[in-house]
Amino acid sequence: MDPQQLRTFVAVVDHSSFSAAARALGYTQSAVSQHIAALEADLEAPLVTRRPVAPTEAGGRLLEHARPLLLRLDAARADLGRLRRTRPGRLAVACTPGALTPAVAEAVTRVRTASPRLAVSVRVCGRDEAVEAALTGTADLALADGAVAPSDPLPLPEAAPLTAFGIAQEPLAVLLPAGHPLAGRPALRLADLAAARWIDAPDAAVPLDELRAAARTDGFGPQLGYAGADFRGLCALVAAGGGLAAAARDAARGVAGVVAVPLSAPRLVHRVEVLHPRTPTAPAAGLAEALRPTASGTAGG
Structure with a gap:
């Protein structure tokens, strides 16, 4: 072909x-x-x-x-191209909405402050797009998030060698409007929510097909679709009763009208990983090192 x-x-x-x-x-x-x-x-x-x-x-x-x-x-x-050229004056980062945590923002800012002439850009996008950017060289480093079992890494395409390590991990939760009948529960079982109305927001929350696979059941039908990576916009839809979504427990902290209830079964975590080529540029390597957890950190790599 x-x-x-x-x-x-x-x-x-x-x-x-x-x-x-x-x-x-x-x-x-x-x-x-x-x-x-x-x-x-x-x-x-x-x-x-x-x-x-x-x-x-x-x-x-x-x-x-x-x-x-x-x-x-x-x-x-892209992998072969990195052998003959580098871009020392550029640091392009592709980041999923759930991976752009305060710690990540602070690390990017520190790298930029340390190198005033460095052209730094951060693009927020879906997980597939972020991973593809790291693979094809349109980004020097990517940060991606997803829902996995506590000991599992994020699933990645086997397109080329990527260095990946976790930098954050927290329980997964269901986002509900504050007035929802289940909003006061201490925890929820994912399978019990298969018939609920969900928002299909694959770039801003856990994709619904991943919830079906995790719950090992059909259902999780979308009440509406949300095409975008703006997590705050997704929360606005949840608060208005547009449907439920699954995200990191603390992602919606402080968002008016939204309550995050942790999942009790199956046991899933929201994991954030750093991804970069095996031969990263110097700025990308510096940012990766700044993000790498210490021995006492909570995320594994």
């Missing part, structure tokens, strides 16, 4: 349009059509329906392979 044809196929599926994919890739619509036709001929299967534009059954199967393959290619290019 030609990687460029594969990239064109993913763009067509993502945009549900040949013309929109062409604009995004900087191609003509004719070139996009030729790429798809060549890929279909190579794989001897129709991959995309034309009206409407959508993946066929074979296209859906290919899509499961295409994204990891393209990410691995981009990660390989």
Whole structure:
């Protein structure tokens, strides 16, 4: 399979349009059509329906392979590129909303203060985007969070070697509006909330499919969807009765109208990890060292 044809196929599926994919890739619509036709001929299967534009059954199967393959290619290019060039004057950080804790903000500020000429940027985004940024070199270091068992690391794609270590860990909780009947409980069982109304906010809270897997049950249907990484905006929706969400116990501390009730079962924690390439830039290495827990810290690596 030609990687460029594969990239064109993913763009067509993502945009549900040949013309929109062409604009995004900087191609003509004719070139996009030729790429798809060549890929279909190579794989001897129709991959995309034309009206409407959508993946066929074979296209859906290919899509499961295409994204990891393209990410691995981009990660390989970035990994080799680091051997011949560095960016000592830049520190680009990609961070999920739940990972941008006061301790992280203070560490970034200390690194910036120590190097006045260093161009520092922090981009808040979803976990997949943050990890991809660290793999492909658009970020020098990433901070990601998620819900895992107490002894487990965050699940990461096997696209390229990344150094990862935990810097924070606390109990996971359910965010409820202050007037919710369960808001006064000392703890909640996740499986008991499968039929509740949830907010689907994969970039700002624990994704609902992860809750289903943790509870080993169906349910957790979304009352509404929230596309964004603004945690305060998510809390506003929770407070207004838009649905429940799962996040770190202390994440909503001080937010009016929201109560965080810890989970008693299954035992899950909210874990924050630092991720960087095996050959980080000097500024990224300095920030990683500033964030690394001491021997007496509570997070493991």
